[in-house]
Amino acid sequence: MITLKHIHKTYTTDEGVVHAVRDVSLEIEKGDIYGIIGFSGAGKSSLMRTINLLERPDSGHVFVDGKELSRLSKKELRRERHSIGMVFQHFNLLNNRTVYGNVALALELAGVPKSQHRQRIEECLDILEISEKSNVYPVKLSGGQKQRVAIARAIANRPKVLLCDEPTSSIDPQMTESILRYLKQINRQLGITIVIVTHEMDVINSICNKVAVMENGIIVENFILKDPAFVPTSRIAKFLLKRENFYFSVEEEKYA
Numbered sequence: 001m002i003t004l005k006h007i008h009k010t011y012t013t014d015e016g017v018v019h020a021v022r023d024v025s026l027e028i029e030k031g032d033i034y035g036i037i038g039f040s041g042a043g044k045s046s047l048m049r050t051i052n053l054l055e056r057p058d059s060g061h062v063f064v065d066g067k068e069l070s071r072l073s074k075k076e077l078r079r080e081r082h083s084i085g086m087v088f089q090h091f092n093l094l095n096n097r098t099v100y101g102n103v104a105l106a107l108e109l110a111g112v113p114k115s116q117h118r119q120r121i122e123e124c125l126d127i128l129e130i131s132e133k134s135n136v137y138p139v140k141l142s143g144g145q146k147q148r149v150a151i152a153r154a155i156a157n158r159p160k161v162l163l164c165d166e167p168t169s170s171i172d173p174q175m176t177e178s179i180l181r182y183l184k185q186i187n188r189q190l191g192i193t194i195v196i197v198t199h200e201m202d203v204i205n206s207i208c209n210k211v212a213v214m215e216n217g218i219i220v221e222n223f224i225l226k227d228p229a230f231v232p233t234s235r236i237a238k239f240l241l242k243r244e245n246f247y248f249s250v251e252e253e254k255y256a
């Protein structure tokens with residue numbers, strides 16, 4: 001479903017060139033909930049943002065559902081991007097639009113005929129169980145509710161892929177579980193492949209089937225989460241993972 005081949009991404013700053021992603025290749029299959037974990041600055045967001053070319057790699061190839069995105073015209077890329085939803089840490093909702101209006105925006109931008117809006121929006125709000133807030137403005141919502149609206153907006157165009165950048169980092173721990181439950185449901189019921197960037201192993205543990213560990217712009221290890229034969233070898237994987245009956249958990253106290 002998603003193939004990244006030899007991706008390099010650098011940023012030029014006043015202090016010099018930052019090598020955010022270094023020669024990363026990755027295969028994400030249809031139906032996966034694929035986690036990318038690592039410490040701050042490891043290059044996780046940069047890598048994920050190359051999947052919809054929100055960040056253009058300096059070199060390498062990005063394929064989504066068989067199409068090489070970097071070879072598409074601007075118009076084709078715009079169309080293709082509607083099949084890749086995105087959810088951000090800070091929700092990125094428009095405060096001057098209601099919940100309904102925020103979801104509608106995704107459909108407007110994709111050129112979906114207005115006659116289809118109401119049904120699509122109600123469907124998405126229903127999946128995220130936030131229909132009763134349809135006429136409410138974001139300022140009146142909790143973090144968890146805002147993220148549910150952002151997810152509803154991200155699936156409004158019925159994407160094949162949903163990219164989630166630290167989707168639970170700005171919400172209460174109690175709400176984290178429910179957000180993850182919705183993501184799992186979306187993956188299973190709608191068949192949407194999910195890529196999730198996080199620094200929380202609990203997030204990986206709850207919903208991912210596969211995980212890549214990133215450090216200094218490199219994927220140091222990737223594995224199937226419940227593979228009983230997997231033995232972490234990298235420093236960061238050993239640091240992050242603790243095997244307990246084929247599950248992993250974070251040694252949180254070391255996690256500063």
Ligand SMILES: Nc1ncnc2c1ncn2[C@@H]1O[C@H](COP(=O)(O)OP(=O)(O)OP(=O)(O)O)[C@@H](O)[C@H]1O
Pocket residue numbers: 011012013018019020038039040041042043044045046047199
């Ligand atoms: N727009 C940018 N301009 C310059 N440097 C950037 C930019 N975006 C990211 N970087 C740098 O690239 C490196 C990787 O950043 P990135 O955000 O991809 O890592 P991350 O693992 O997602 O970390 P975090 O969880 O802190 O966002 C870091 O050194 C970061 O400072």
